[in-house]
Amino acid sequence: MSRIDHGVWIPVALACAAAPAQAAQYLTLEQAQRALFPEADAFAPTPVRGQRAWAASRGGALLGHVMVDEVIGKHELITYALGVGADGAVRNVEIMDYRESRGGEVRDPRWRAQFKGKRSGSPLRLEEDIQNISGATLSCRHVTEGVRRLLALHAAELKK
Amino acid sequence: MISRARPLLGTLVSIRADAADAALNAAFAKVSMIHELMSAHSDTSDVARIGREAHLRPVRVHRWTYRVLSCAKALSEASGGAFDVTLGREGATHADIALMPGERVRLKRRAELDLGGIAKGFAVDRAVAALRRCGARTGSVNAGGDLRIFGAVSQTVRVRIPASPSMTLPLATWNEGAFATSAGYFGAGPIDIPSGRRSCEDRSITVAAPSCMIADGLTKIVAAAGPVPHLLARFRARAYLVDREGMLYAAHA
Numbered sequence: 001m002s003r004i005d006h007g008v009w010i011p012v013a014l015a016c017a018a019a020p021a022q023a024a025q026y027l028t029l030e031q032a033q034r035a036l037f038p039e040a041d042a043f044a045p046t047p048v049r050g051q052r053a054w055a056a057s058r059g060g061a062l063l064g065h066v067m068v069d070e071v072i073g074k075h076e077l078i079t080y081a082l083g084v085g086a087d088g089a090v091r092n093v094e095i096m097d098y099r100e101s102r103g104g105e106v107r108d109p110r111w112r113a114q115f116k117g118k119r120s121g122s123p124l125r126l127e128e129d130i131q132n133i134s135g136a137t138l139s140c141r142h143v144t145e146g147v148r149r150l151l152a153l154h155a156a157e158l159k160k
Numbered sequence: 161m162i163s164r165a166r167p168l169l170g171t172l173v174s175i176r177a178d179a180a181d182a183a184l185n186a187a188f189a190k191v192s193m194i195h196e197l198m199s200a201h202s203d204t205s206d207v208a209r210i211g212r213e214a215h216l217r218p219v220r221v222h223r224w225t226y227r228v229l230s231c232a233k234a235l236s237e238a239s240g241g242a243f244d245v246t247l248g249r250e251g252a253t254h255a256d257i258a259l260m261p262g263e264r265v266r267l268k269r270r271a272e273l274d275l276g277g278i279a280k281g282f283a284v285d286r287a288v289a290a291l292r293r294c295g296a297r298t299g300s301v302n303a304g305g306d307l308r309i310f311g312a313v314s315q316t317v318r319v320r321i322p323a324s325p326s327m328t329l330p331l332a333t334w335n336e337g338a339f340a341t342s343a344g345y346f347g348a349g350p351i352d353i354p355s356g357r358r359s360c361e362d363r364s365i366t367v368a369a370p371s372c373m374i375a376d377g378l379t380k381i382v383a384a385a386g387p388v389p390h391l392l393a394r395f396r397a398r399a400y401l402v403d404r405e406g407m408l409y410a411a412h413a
Contacts, residue, residue: 007387009401009409014330022326024174026165035164035181080167095165095172100326140167147167 023099027081032094033066036083048157051150055158062086065158067150068096071142076100080143082150088159093147161298164188168195169280171304175287178311183294187287187301194283197222198275210265211272218264226263228275228282228373233257235278235377238394242385243377245278246271280306281340281376288372308338308372321406322364329406331366338372341365342383362404369397387411 027035033043037056040063044055052068064085071078077099083091163176164184168191175187199205206225213219221229235243236254244254252271260266280303287301288308298311309315314335318328322343331339343364365383369375374395381391387399393413401409 005389006385007389007392007399007411009387009411012400012408012410014408022328024163024165026163026174078172093167095167095174098165098172140170140172143167143172 023097025097027094027096029068029081029096032068032081032096035094036066036081036091037063039063046158048153051153053158056083064091065154067154069146069150071146076142078140078143080146082147084151084154084158088151088155090147090151093143095143166191168192169283169303170276171280173283173287173301173303175291175299175301177291177296177299179291179294179296179299183291183296186294187290190286190290191283191303194224194279194286197225198228198279200272200274200276207273207275210267214265214267215270218260218266220262220264223263224282224286225275226259226265228279229257229265229273230259231282231373232275232278232377233259235374235381238391239381239385239388242381243277245273245275247274277380278373278377280304281338281372281374284308284372285338305341305343306372306376307340309334310336319364319366319400319402322362322402323404323406327406329402329408331400331408337368338370338375339366339368340372340375340379341367342379364402366400366402367397368400369395382411389413 033040033054033056040056040058042057043066044057046053046055046065054066056063056066064083067082067084069080069082071080078095079097081094081096085091161176161178162181162184163174165172165174166188168188173188173191175184177183196202197206200207202208206221209219210221229245232243232245233254236245241253246252246254246256249272250270252267252269256268256271258266258268284301284303284306285308288299288310291299291301292310298313300307300309300315307317309317312335314333316333317331317337317339319331319341320343321327321329341364365379367375367379367382369378374397378391378395378397381388382399390413392399392411399411403409
């Protein structure tokens, strides 16, 4: 047979309901500070131009800074922490919190029928849900731009 | 169970495991390394060096880059070129990539490579291997939709609904598995060459396969050419389609 077989899609009935929105908290402020500067014994608030920042030190010696920022995209809100060493080099970026806004309900009755009577909007364990979504997440472009802005701010105000 | 996320590979990479911070750091280190080796945007990456020099002389690359290129070549050949990591300028195709002994790469003619369609999946596989080596028994790694789960506890894998991407459908529940989804809802997604349209504008394609690298590559092929049975059989994969309104379809070999 010379015909190319492109395969066939077969409809699948789903056993449980669709769920809305994703959100995840990865790190509290304190955890983010410790993740970025595990050797520090003190974090002193040193806000700059309205930006939340802390000076990380050990035995009074400055190790660097932790800066916390939020970026808002079309559908998402991301809180992240940037660790910058005393030399001005990036230590790491840790996402603290990720939230997506809710979209509208799907109205198509065919779509609802596939849930075999189960109700949509079942209770969510949010922490689990974001992890196991296959399918594009939003790009991290806003975070990358935010990091660039924080580094400029750090160079102007915090770098010794 | 702890989970962390960092911006890497042009997306948000989240890792979750029943392990210590050190295990997650080790997994992120692997992802960072692959980011540096295979980025198209860095002058010092293996991919950039191949684009600059491999048409003149063989270029020695990291064994991971070599492995990703070998897999890319297998996918290109099996799909008759539907999957191709060369950017197609000046007429170059996957057939111009020669993989030589000693992890050296030679190009028969000048070409630029883009491993974006497969390196993310490979990074997920390496991150999972690192977690397991560090003693994690259950966990998951998700790099912008390239997802791998493992462990004693079964986990539900969900996919977004193209018409309302903040809603998700449960695909199924597994203990182990690797998944990749191609979709157009956030502006990415493969472009159908003949029509110039994004092939996933109104639907998403998900492939489940033994490794995330294979799933990542295959999902682009299925998006462009359909759930070709001999490809699904050869790579031991299954394919799923979610249409615009969230109807789910499956295809097996």
